[in-house]
Amino acid sequence: MNGSNDHPDLCPINKNDFGMKAAIFERYGAPEVVQIKDVPQPVPGPNDILIRIHATSVSSGDARIRRADPFAVRFVFGFPKPRRKILGYTFSGVVAAIGASVSQFKPGDEVFGSTDMRMGAHAEYLCFPENGVVIPKPAQLSHEEAACLPFGAHTALHYLQLAKVGPGQKVLIFGASGAVGSAAVQIAKILGAHVTGVCSTANLEFVRTLGADAVLDYTKSDQRPQADHFDVVYETVNKTPLSNCFSPLKKGGKLILGAALLKGMIAGQFKGLLEGKKVLAGVALIDLPKLHQISKWATEGRLKAMIDKTYALEEITEAHRYVDGGRKRGAVAVRV
Ligand SMILES: NC(=O)c1ccc[n+]([C@@H]2O[C@H](COP(=O)([O-])OP(=O)(O)OC[C@H]3O[C@@H](n4cnc5c(N)ncnc54)[C@H](OP(=O)(O)O)[C@@H]3O)[C@@H](O)[C@H]2O)c1
CATH class of the missing domain: 3.40.50.720 (NAD(P)-binding Rossmann-like Domain)
Structure with a gap:
């Protein structure tokens, strides 16, 4: 993978022995099941980009998966405990490194998107296929706004x-x-x-x-x-x-x-x-054409991310608690 050390967001080559902070949930339940832990940083395969996440969001979807509400969540995300231990459906950040076959992105690019059902954005780094639901972040949007849209x-x-x-x-x-x-x-x-x-x-x-x-x-x-x-x-x-x-x-x-x-x-x-x-x-799945459309409207100033509150990654349990209240106005951002 390609990368360099002269930018705070870029990674040195072969960082598989490096760690990162992530919000981990090892069982379903109340907001307290989410805890910040040090885990190994993901390593991109040939077609992946490694994204240094700057912002993400705790959505009502994240909270529902965390609570296993409805019960059927367990059949998709793991029974009796979650298979994927990092929640997070949306992200905005900077490409930190790329796999050898990646052609659409380069280290330093600002990007935003959605992990869809893979989740994993409540962390410092996310490994993502370059043909996933990820596109350049509009310069007009902050990372928080892009993650909340x-x-x-x-x-x-x-x-x-x-x-x-x-x-x-x-x-x-x-x-x-x-x-x-x-x-x-x-x-x-x-x-x-x-x-x-x-x-x-x-x-x-x-x-x-x-x-x-x-x-x-x-x-x-x-x-x-x-x-x-x-x-x-x-x-x-x-x-x-x-x-x-x-x-x-x-x-x-x-x-x-x-x-x-x-x-x-x-x-x-x-x-x-x-x-x-x-x-x-039914279920509304995200795809690239929809993300491009959303990005275009946001760039034109016609569609705005409404952010109710912003939390630091370390405060993510509090963010889950606020989302569980069911009264948020727009989205809840998490600064990473
Ligand atoms: N089908 C899909 O694929 C899909 C995708 C995304 C989300 N969802 C689901 O969509 C739902 C909404 O998601 P969201 O993120 O927009 O929720 P949300 O932001 O948590 O919704 C909060 C809003 O709900 C309103 N509210 C609370 N109690 C209410 C009541 N008794 N009557 C009317 N409004 C009430 C509140 O407004 P007031 O304080 O003014 O009442 C508040 O602004 C969630 O259940 C989520 O799981 C489904």
Whole structure:
């Protein structure tokens, strides 16, 4: 692998005897199961890049895997304990070294992306295939912003594309202040929709600043969404009763149950069949075209990473605790 020592982010050749700090979880459970430990630094194979991570994020997805919530997480990530011991779905950093066959990146390049289901970004270094979901970081974005964009934005983009949201459509977004919801409001506006965001009183102004045309406070009984009015309803947080998701939808409209678990998905599909409304649910996987699209909008200043709080890697247990609270406004960044 290629690299040099004259830049703080670059690695000397053959560093397999070097260590790094990483947030390790060896069992599922409360935030305290995550502990900072010294572990061997990963060594890139011929097609890999080694990234010195500058920022990552603790997402609701990381917290769910840590808690094994739902139980089925264990079938994917390891039973009875996690197979992959480092969480972290998104990253932003600098290429520290490259494998012998790597052609698209060079040491010193600033990059950001997503590890997808491999996880592993809650660490000082990450080894990553050069053809993975990693692209140059827009110069306008800080590492924290770049690390906090993909989780919410790719999920929102996936579902809004699936629902074929376009100009003039009326879109209602429940959970509009979360990581996914805050991205969904911005992306639905970019796609030309008329957007109504639903959140609690404390977040009304925040959702307005994201570009929502209208905001509704779900704590106020006189602010219920208009019935039979919306082309698309996107429930991003799995907190809204199914009947409240269906009633604002026009006949033939689309309901996105973006955070529903299996039981909710099945109930939604049945109700959708009965009411003549289409239900979209499932896993939103990230890919390169989506990351490029997100990056382009961010570069143009049309899509912003909303960062609620920033923690140091050493404080990651605290970051998990905050995410578990379920009240974050946008994303939680971790500076590495
Ligand atoms: N399908 C997929 O592939 C996929 C991908 C990514 C994420 N997800 C799932 O999507 C969900 C949302 O993720 P996220 O990161 O956006 O969550 P998040 O940021 O943790 O959501 C926090 C937001 O939820 C709102 N909220 C809390 N309680 C509420 C309630 N009772 N009613 C309405 N809103 C409430 C809060 O706003 P207020 O304080 O204003 O209520 C807060 O801003 C998670 O369950 C995640 O697992 C699924």
